[in-house]
Amino acid sequence: MMVEEIIDGIKNKDIRSLARAISWIEKEKDEGIELIKNLHHYQKENTHIIGITGFTGVGKSTLLSRIIERYRSMGKTVGVIAIDPSSPFTGGALLGDRLRLSMWTDPGVFYRSVSNRGRMGGLSRMIGDIITTMSVFGFDKIIIETVGAGQSEVDVIKIVDTSVVVLMPGMGDRVQFAKAGILEIADIFVVNKSDLVGADRVRQFLEEMLNFKTSEKRDSMQEEWKIPIIMTIGESNNLKGIDELVEKIDEHFDYLIRIGRLKEIRKRRAKNEIEMLASDIMLRICKNHSSDLDEYASKVANKEIDHYTAAKKIVEKIMMENAISNTSRYT
Amino acid sequence: MNMNRSKIKILVAKPGLDGHDRGARVLCRFFRDSGYEVIYTGLHKTAEEVANAALQEDVDVLGMSFLSGAHESYVPKILNLLKNNGVDLNEIVILVGGTIPEEHFKRLIDLGVDGVFIPGVPLNEISDFIDLKIKEKRDKSEAQHYFVGTKLIQKNPV
Ligand SMILES: Nc1nc2c(ncn2[C@@H]2O[C@H](COP(=O)(O)OP(=O)(O)O)[C@@H](O)[C@H]2O)c(=O)[nH]1
Ligand SMILES: [Mg+2]
Numbered sequence: 001m002m003v004e005e006i007i008d009g010i011k012n013k014d015i016r017s018l019a020r021a022i023s024w025i026e027k028e029k030d031e032g033i034e035l036i037k038n039l040h041h042y043q044k045e046n047t048h049i050i051g052i053t054g055f056t057g058v059g060k061s062t063l064l065s066r067i068i069e070r071y072r073s074m075g076k077t078v079g080v081i082a083i084d085p086s087s088p089f090t091g092g093a094l095l096g097d098r099l100r101l102s103m104w105t106d107p108g109v110f111y112r113s114v115s116n117r118g119r120m121g122g123l124s125r126m127i128g129d130i131i132t133t134m135s136v137f138g139f140d141k142i143i144i145e146t147v148g149a150g151q152s153e154v155d156v157i158k159i160v161d162t163s164v165v166v167l168m169p170g171m172g173d174r175v176q177f178a179k180a181g182i183l184e185i186a187d188i189f190v191v192n193k194s195d196l197v198g199a200d201r202v203r204q205f206l207e208e209m210l211n212f213k214t215s216e217k218r219d220s221m222q223e224e225w226k227i228p229i230i231m232t233i234g235e236s237n238n239l240k241g242i243d244e245l246v247e248k249i250d251e252h253f254d255y256l257i258r259i260g261r262l263k264e265i266r267k268r269r270a271k272n273e274i275e276m277l278a279s280d281i282m283l284r285i286c287k288n289h290s291s292d293l294d295e296y297a298s299k300v301a302n303k304e305i306d307h308y309t310a311a312k313k314i315v316e317k318i319m320m321e322n323a324i325s326n327t328s329r330y331t
Numbered sequence: 332m333n334m335n336r337s338k339i340k341i342l343v344a345k346p347g348l349d350g351h352d353r354g355a356r357v358l359c360r361f362f363r364d365s366g367y368e369v370i371y372t373g374l375h376k377t378a379e380e381v382a383n384a385a386l387q388e389d390v391d392v393l394g395m396s397f398l399s400g401a402h403e404s405y406v407p408k409i410l411n412l413l414k415n416n417g418v419d420l421n422e423i424v425i426l427v428g429g430t431i432p433e434e435h436f437k438r439l440i441d442l443g444v445d446g447v448f449i450p451g452v453p454l455n456e457i458s459d460f461i462d463l464k465i466k467e468k469r470d471k472s473e474a475q476h477y478f479v480g481t482k483l484i485q486k487n488p489v
Contacts, residue, residue, distance in 0.1 A: 003379060015416065016417040019389035022389065023389045040366065090367070090369050091366045092365060092368065093363060093367075095370045098373075099371060104377075104380035104383055105377075105383050111387055188334040
């Protein structure tokens with residue numbers, strides 16, 4: 001299928017086209033780059049990008065399904081990207097999150113599983129491109145489920161607008177909180193499985209931590225977002241906290257728009273992406289200069305020159321040649 | 332690591348009312364351990380649910396498992412739904428597995444199924460067949476293989 005066909009399809013809400021476009025991005029095909037180049041300006045202004053993060057088993061996929069149901073009852077459309085960890089040994093992956101989805105045939109829900117594993121480009125860049133594509137398709141909400149383990153997944157959480165961090169009782173509270181990297185970027189905390197004992201203790205821990213955080217920075221002029229802690233039950237006959245959670249997620253988005261933060265977040269995301277791509281291009285060019293690399297490598301090995309100077313010299317040489325014109329993939 | 336397989340996405344589906352899915356789960360783990368990306372639907376899926384999952388996930392391989400004879404109604408229904416949604420069946424590998432009577436093999440192949448596997452076929456024969464079919468479909472090759480029951484057949488099915 002041609003890139004233009006797919007773009008037209010996406011603009012006309014054709015599921016097949018969207019699915020294929022995401023495959024191009026996922027499989028790092030040249031068509032994927034062509035696609036983004038020709039499609040990015042059709043992105044909707046106010047797509048809300050939401051992250052759901054937390055250890056395996058806390059109930060992210062279950063909650064996600066409840067959140068989708070809620071949004072659908074409000075008439076909002078939802079695109080989901082479920083990032084599943086893959087087996088580091090075989091390269092294979094069992095993407096099991098779809099199991100918990102309740103709405104498989106609702107045309108207002110699009111669900112896509114993605115594995116997190118050794119890819120040439122970064123995971124967050126790939127997810128960023130999928131978000132762009134889904135935004136053009138026109139979903140009101142794009143929700144990303146990820147464990148948030150490792151740098152590549154933390155980078156993904158950094159590109160969302162509203163980050164929901166899910167915890168549960170009895171997983172070794174202190175261990176959960178030790179994952180400070182994720183706690184710092186939470187906009188909303190959820191204590192799921194609040195039907196189990198120990199839920200209140202998790203809440204207490206969070207409250208103490210948040211009190212500590214707010215006392216740290218009190219003098220800011222900007223309206224502050226008060227990070228809520230929501231107690232939920234995602235699975236049983238008496239669900240709890242789902243409506244409140246969805247309300248808070250939307251409140252957070254309104255807050256971002258109100259204080260002008262959304263534009264800032266979009267810009268930060270773009271900056272990261274440009275930086276990553278630019279350094280990719282530089283690396284590629286550098287590797288294309290294999291004879292220079294060899295020459296300098298010998299010199300460094302022979303202690304004629306140090307590697308800092310060698311690297312600088314190669315970059316200088318590349319810039320002189322303006323070698324950027326030789327790289328077709330990204331230009 | 333098998334980087335070729337890691338870009339192959341397989342949907343393992345359980346359409347219908349089968350009571351258990353032990354076989355399907357074993358297969359999922361085998362596929363994962365062989366280096367593929369696997370998505371499992373879980374039990375009791377309708378034809379629409381399976382087709383929609385295959386469509387949204389844009390899978391390379393659709394494997395459907397049946398224990399109770401439901402393949403007769405589900406397979407044509409699912410394949411039709413895929414076609415109606417613009418999926419080119421020549422682009423994906425379609426497998427049916429489980430307790431399938433021998434006299435149904437031909438009908439399934441005629442519907443567009445590439446391989447029919449009955450219990451007892453060594454799992455690595457399934458993965459070998461997947462690799463072969465992916466290559467055939469990608470290269471749009473003349474030679475076409477089918478898997479019927481327990482054996483690999485070239486060109487003319489059954
Ligand atoms: N008791 C209880 N179990 C839950 C709740 N929410 C989810 N679960 C169960 O927790 C397990 C893990 O859920 P899942 O959504 O797959 O977690 P994920 O790995 O974070 O996506 C499943 O067996 C769910 O049925 C809840 O609120 N209470
Ligand atoms: Mg999950």
